[in-house]
Amino acid sequence: MTEKEYGSYQCPRCGQPTTCVRNTMSFDNHITRRRVCLTCGETHETIEMRVDSMSVLNFANRITREAEAEAARASGVCA
DSSP: OOOEEEEEOOOOTOOSEEEEEEEEEEOOSSSEEEEEEEOOOOOEEEEOOOOHHHHHHHHHHHHHHHHHHHHHHHHHHOO
16 A cells, blocks of 8 residues: 655644545546545545546636637727
């Protein structure tokens, strides 16, 4: 069993950034991680949803273009 310490994720019980991933289960649309806190011993699971990064970037670009066009219309500039 491999353990990897993560410094950014905080334990929901004690709030310390000292959790280790004990087990990772990968599914089609999400990843479940079994974690243990090295400070207080709390064991819990996190679920991370898989996201297609290209879809997210396309969505962000579209929103940016729409906001720029709306700002141009509001200022009276033709867009």
